[in-house]
Each structure stands twice: as structure tokens, then as C-alpha cells.
Amino acid sequence: MQFETVKPIVVPNALEQVTDEQLTKFGTLIYQRTGIRISPQKKTLLSNRLRRRLRDTGIKDFGEYYEYLRRLPNNDPEWDAFLQEITTHETYLFRDEKQWEWFSREYLPSLAAEARTPQQRTLRIWSAACSTGDEAVTAACCIAACLPNFNQWRIRILGTDIGLGAIEQARTAVFGERAMRLVPESYRTRFFQKAKDANVWQARPVITAMLTFRQHNLLDRLREPAQDLVFLKNVLIYFDADSKRRVVSNVREVIRPGGLLVCGAAEGVGELLRDFIRVQPWLYRKPQTTAH
Numbered sequence: 001m002q003f004e005t006v007k008p009i010v011v012p013n014a015l016e017q018v019t020d021e022q023l024t025k026f027g028t029l030i031y032q033r034t035g036i037r038i039s040p041q042k043k044t045l046l047s048n049r050l051r052r053r054l055r056d057t058g059i060k061d062f063g064e065y066y067e068y069l070r071r072l073p074n075n076d077p078e079w080d081a082f083l084q085e086i087t088t089h090e091t092y093l094f095r096d097e098k099q100w101e102w103f104s105r106e107y108l109p110s111l112a113a114e115a116r117t118p119q120q121r122t123l124r125i126w127s128a129a130c131s132t133g134d135e136a137v138t139a140a141c142c143i144a145a146c147l148p149n150f151n152q153w154r155i156r157i158l159g160t161d162i163g164l165g166a167i168e169q170a171r172t173a174v175f176g177e178r179a180m181r182l183v184p185e186s187y188r189t190r191f192f193q194k195a196k197d198a199n200v201w202q203a204r205p206v207i208t209a210m211l212t213f214r215q216h217n218l219l220d221r222l223r224e225p226a227q228d229l230v231f232l233k234n235v236l237i238y239f240d241a242d243s244k245r246r247v248v249s250n251v252r253e254v255i256r257p258g259g260l261l262v263c264g265a266a267e268g269v270g271e272l273l274r275d276f277i278r279v280q281p282w283l284y285r286k287p288q289t290t291a292h
């Protein structure tokens with residue numbers, strides 16, 4: 001009787017690292033596809049993350065995995081799994097509380113005061129790089145709580161992220177206790193339902209009805225109608241000057257004249273928004289007419 005010989009899968013041992021040349025190659029590939037810069041100090045981190053991909057794909061070494069990845073289109077599930085390993089998805093509801101205070105107490109009341117006719121009751125918000133959707137859901141909660149007669153408005157909150165896994169998670173609108181830690185008690189009971197057998201919270205239909213999620217790379221233009229407000233937070237910190245410029249150019253294009261951009265504290269986009277009006281260190285208004 002003959003046994004088929006099964007080739008053993010050789011996975012680099014735990015101490016093996018990418019070479020400097022491989023680090024550069026992976027760094028260039030990641031940069032070209034996402035705009036994210038991997039610094040040379042991330043060699044160990046990248047090696048550890050890559051090792052997990054080798055284990056899951058059965059590919060034997062870093063070099064072969066690089067060649068495999070390089071040939072795959074951006075929408076291949078393996079790219080998504082790889083990006084999942086190298087990107088940070090940290091997010092939670094009501095992150096940067098003072099921005100939500102502004103959104104609820106200043107922005108929404110001013111919108112309500114300005115919208116005199118039913119046709120003007122339209123609101124388009126884009127949560128760019130939304131990860132698991134916490135920012136978009138927070139916006140929906142504030143609208144439901146603070147925009148008078150919000151159900152008479154046409155509201156669309158679009159959440160996008162490069163990670164398909166993150167988008168799929170966002171679509172479930174289910175959040176754990178950690179993500180929910182800053183949600184006011186009254187909002188929890190009004191806008192979420194606690195699962196019977198797990199410590200997770202499901203956003204209610206009044207919230208999810210406002211939300212749409214889809215995959216999108218910020219290096220590409222967003223093909224959507226003009227937006228009233230864009231959140232661009234905690235993503236450009238991983239980008240270099242060139243890709244920041246590209247992203248900001250794509251984002252500014254989709255903001256309507258007079259519309260607003262909310263940034264993270266460390267986004268570093270001030271120089272790129274010199275023709276915008278700086279309302280707060282984290283808040284920019286697009287002029288009614290701009291050179292762009």
C-alpha cells in the first residue's frame with residue numbers, strides 16, 4: 001500500500017524576522033495600497049503579524065507571502081486579513097466627548113434653526129475610516145436625542161473603512177461594554193437593547209435606520225453627493241505628508257460649501273486646510289466659495 005506524501009507546512013519560527021529588504025518591500029506595498037507608512041522600528045511587530053498570516057494561508061516564508069500578496073487585487077479577502085493585522089481599529093462611542101457636546105448643543109440646534117422649509121431638512125454625514133462604526137452610531141444617537149423632529153429629516157450617515165471585516169462588524173451595530181463605556185445611561189436605554197445572554201448592546205432601529213456602511217479606501221475619491229459634515233479622525237496619524245495630501249484633497253472635494261470637517265487632535269491637517277476656516281483646533285469650515 002502506498003501513502004501519499006503530505007508536504008509539511010514550514011512556518012518561520014517565532015524568532016525569525018523579515019529581512020531589511022523584505023521590510024522595505026512590504027512597507028512599499030502597504031504604502032501604495034493604503035497610504036500607511038510602516039516605520040523601520042516596526043520590524044518585530046510586522047514579523048509577528050506576518051507569521052499569523054503564514055500560519056493561516058499555509059505559505060512557507062515571508063518572501064513567498066509578499067509575492068502572493070503583491071499579485072492580489074485590493075478586494076481579495078487575504079488583503080483584508082493582512083490589513084486587519086497591520087491597522088489599528090481602536091474606537092469607541094462618544095470618543096472625544098467635547099466634540100459630541102459641540103455636535104449636540106451647537107451644530108444640531110443651528111441646523112434646525114436654519115432649515116426653514118421641509119426641503120432643507122436634509123443632513124449628510126460621512127464618518128471616514130469609521131472602523132466598527134462607533135463614530136457613526138454616536139452621531140445617530142445625538143441626532144435622535146437633540147435634533148428636534150429628526151424623523152421629519154432625510155438623514156444619511158455613511159461610514160466607510162478600508163477594512164471589510166470592520167465594515168461587516170459595523171453593519172451588525174452590536175457593541176461590547178468597552179465600546180459603550182462613555183454612552184450616557186439615558187442613551188443606553190433609549191437607543192440600545194442589551195442582549196439577554198451576553199454583555200453586548202444592539203443599536204435599535206431608530207439608530208440603524210440612519211446608517212449605511214461600505215468599504216472605501218481614503219486614497220480614492222468618494223463618489224457621493226456633497227456632505228454637510230465629515231469626521232476624519234485617528235487615521236491620518238499613520239500617513240505621511242503625500243498620502244495625507246491625497247486624502248485631504250479627496251475629503252475636501254466631497255464637503256459642500258459651508259460644510260464642516262471634524263478632525264482628530266493629532267491628524268496634522270491644518271497646513272492642508274489653509275483655505276478652510278479654523279473654527280476650533282479640530283473643526284474646519286469650508287468657505288462658501290473656495291479656489292478648489
Ligand SMILES: C[S@@+](CC[C@H](N)C(=O)[O-])C[C@H]1O[C@@H](n2cnc3c(N)ncnc32)[C@H](O)[C@@H]1O
Nearest residue numbers: 034088090091129131162163217218233234235
Ligand atoms: C483607529 S481607527 C479610527 C476609527 C474612528 N475614526 C475613531 O476615531 O474612533 C483607524 C481606521 O482607519 C482605517 N484605515 C486605515 N487606512 C485607511 C485607508 N487608506 N482608507 C480607509 N480607511 C483606512 C483602519 O482600517 C481603521 O479602522
